[in-house]
Amino acid sequence: MEYQVKVEVSLKPGHSDPEGETTAKSLQDLRYPVETVKVGKVYTFTLSADSLEKAKKQVDEICQRLLANPVKDNYDSVVEEKSDRVSL
Amino acid sequence: MEYQVKVEVSLKPGHSDPEGETTAKSLQDLRYPVETVKVGKVYTFTLSADSLEKAKKQVDEICQRLLANPVKDNYDSVVEEKSDRVSL
Numbered sequence: 001m002e003y004q005v006k007v008e009v010s011l012k013p014g015h016s017d018p019e020g021e022t023t024a025k026s027l028q029d030l031r032y033p034v035e036t037v038k039v040g041k042v043y044t045f046t047l048s049a050d051s052l053e054k055a056k057k058q059v060d061e062i063c064q065r066l067l068a069n070p071v072k073d074n075y076d077s078v079v080e081e082k083s084d085r086v087s088l
Numbered sequence: 089m090e091y092q093v094k095v096e097v098s099l100k101p102g103h104s105d106p107e108g109e110t111t112a113k114s115l116q117d118l119r120y121p122v123e124t125v126k127v128g129k130v131y132t133f134t135l136s137a138d139s140l141e142k143a144k145k146q147v148d149e150i151c152q153r154l155l156a157n158p159v160k161d162n163y164d165s166v167v168e169e170k171s172d173r174v175s176l
């Protein structure tokens with residue numbers, strides 16, 4: 001079975017986010033009423049697994065081993081059975 | 089009124105995504121059954137506006153002017169009224 005996976009990796013609170021700071025500064029310069037901006041990453045991919053449970057377990061493992069740095073990142077994942085049309 | 093905004097910026101199909109390719113390669117090396125990986129960015133911020141409609145309009149403008157490159161990026165945004173506890 002194929003599963004559609006979406007993982008969002010963001011910095012833990014308290015960690016410096018220079019890209020977010022620069023984005024916030026640019027938005028303020030353009031006179032948008034924005035204070036802080038946080039920047040994160042999204043990874044989308046398709047994973048083959050026997051069951052949804054196994055797919056979720058594997059995604060957790062992937063996040064911990066490769067996509068997120070446990071020292072500074074939080075991650076959040078969504079795993080769904082793949083249909084012909086998946087809106088992400 | 090304060091609005092919680094989440095913008096996801098991803099590459100349009102057909103544009104080269106070297107970070108996604110490297111991630112896919114690393115996952116394959118670790119024996120995960122993954123083919124292609126797409127990498128995008130998520131921006132989260134709080135915006136002040138008079139109404140939800142105005143907030144959405146402003147977010148569209150922000151995406152077009154600053155966050156997304158119309159030549160190579162797609163963007164998708166979610167704008168919600170800010171409550172005490174917003175789960176993103």
